[in-house]
Amino acid sequence: MFPLLDLGWSRDDCREYLTAEGFGETPKSACIGCPYHGNAQWRKLRDGAPDEWKDAVEFDAVIRAGNARATANGVPLLGQAFLHRSRLPLGKAPIDHKTRNELRSERGDPDGCSPWSCRSGEPVE
Numbered sequence: 001m002f003p004l005l006d007l008g009w010s011r012d013d014c015r016e017y018l019t020a021e022g023f024g025e026t027p028k029s030a031c032i033g034c035p036y037h038g039n040a041q042w043r044k045l046r047d048g049a050p051d052e053w054k055d056a057v058e059f060d061a062v063i064r065a066g067n068a069r070a071t072a073n074g075v076p077l078l079g080q081a082f083l084h085r086s087r088l089p090l091g092k093a094p095i096d097h098k099t100r101n102e103l104r105s106e107r108g109d110p111d112g113c114s115p116w117s118c119r120s121g122e123p124v125e
Contacts, residue, residue, distance in 0.1 A: 033059040035083050042084065042095040056083065060090035 004014060018026045030037065032045065032052050046053040066077025084093035 032056050033083055035085075037083070038101070039095045039097060039099065042090070042093070046095065057089075057091045059083070 009017075015024070018024060030041065033056050034041075037045075042056075045056060060083040063081040063083070065071070066081055070076070080087070082088065082093075083090050084095070086093050088094070
């Protein structure tokens with residue numbers, strides 16, 4: 001399911017391989033509506049891909065009440081769902097604010113994915 005992780009590859013291993021194959025500037029991949037995006041990724045989407053930003057803002061609004069099928073099956077969302085960690089609508093979230101973690105990530109490992117779905121630091125046991 002995670003072939004590169006199964007090989008024991010780190011993010012640095014992937015970068016080294018891509019560079020050796022001529023793809024050194026390959027950006028990190030992620031879904032547009034990934035709730036693990038940090039402010040830098042949200043700003044990049046907003047400022048560089050306005051159509052995708054609009055899609056993310058619309059998706060964020062649609063998920064507010066949870067999944068309609070789950071609710072119909074008796075498993076309603078407790079509270080509200082938001083894409084941004086501030087729990088504000090994405091279009092109003094404080095994405096221009098740089099947190100300590102974001103400043104730290106700018107110096108090395110990028111923020112983003114859950115440690116269970118992609119490698120963004122030390123492996124999780």
